[in-house]
């Protein structure tokens with residue numbers, strides 16, 4: 001299959017209301033595609049299956065699975081036409097006031113309780129005129145080559161798409177990668193920017209929490225890279241990449257995912273206090289926003305030397321289970337009448353409500369700019 005027949009296939013899947021997912025990994029030059037022949041809602045409770053997982057924010061809701069191994073389609077010269085002007089999002093003053101009050105309420109709670117950080121979000125309605133989700137997916141691919149870009153559809157759940165900069169967990173055999181991504185400012189053409197104390201502390205909380213959670217596992221190696229400024233489209237974030245490996249035989253993927261998700265980058269600290277603040281005050285169900293998605297236990301041929309002899313001789317083949325999960329951010333639930341863009345940001349004791357509001361407006365542009 002080539003890229004253009006893939007896009008026809010995706011249009012067809014969407015019209016026929018078949019479950020499917022198409023995605024491109026960060027900086028990859030291929031798209032992966034996986035579809036399901038029936039419309040049964042398959043779920044995973046313990047992440048032992050193999051396929052593509054689409055998990056909601058709340059661990060008490062079910063994670064959907066499209067089982068199987070994806071087809072890989074080369075797509076090195078994709079160039080979708082991008083709209084010249086972003087869609088003008090209609091933001092009501094009531095929505096703005098609600099968000100400002102929500103942030104004020106959180107700052108107060110942080111000052112009066114053990115809550116240190118809570119990530120608060122909102123849903124922004126976007127009226128899309130006549131573009132199909134597949135056209136929008138194509139634009140996301142062109143606009144965000146460094147992101148994990150996807151379109152996902154299930155007749156019993158809906159249609160989601162996004163371009164996320166955040167890895168939750170990448171696991172190749174016993175080697176892992178994760179990241180602490182937090183702190184946001186607009187990209188103004190220069191990567192050499194200074195960061196305020198609020199952003200540095202907010203990101204540091206995420207790094208420290210991830211490390212302490214990883215340390216509860218039987219680790220062979222743990223490397224914490226230097227903190228860097230990372231660009232995600234028109235935004236910049238602070239990022240610390242964390243890599244390492246588990247001792248052989250000691251890895252329980254269910255426990256690992258439960259330990260990492262939801263990270264303080266999308267929920268807060270302490271986790272339980274933040275979860276309950278979100279549940280009691282955010283005022284809408286997040287659904288799959290700030291959940292995670294990606295490849296689960298896909299067997300990949302990892303043979304280093306792929307010469308004829310190795311390919312022919314199965315004894316030389318190393319098949320490793322690979323899991324690559326991303327946090328569902330900069331995403332939208334596509335609905336033909338009125339789609340919903342989800343945006344949020346981390347609140348700490350130093351948050352200024354107006355700035356936090358503006359941050360959500362800026363984040364909404366990731367999606368609005370391709371509509």
Ligand SMILES: C=C(O[C@@H]1C=C(C(=O)O)C=C[C@H]1O)C(=O)O
Nearest residue numbers: 181182183184265343344345346
């Ligand atoms: C919650 C979102 O993003 C997260 C929150 C960030 C922040 O608070 O600065 C930055 C990156 C993400 O970890 C979002 O994009 O909706």
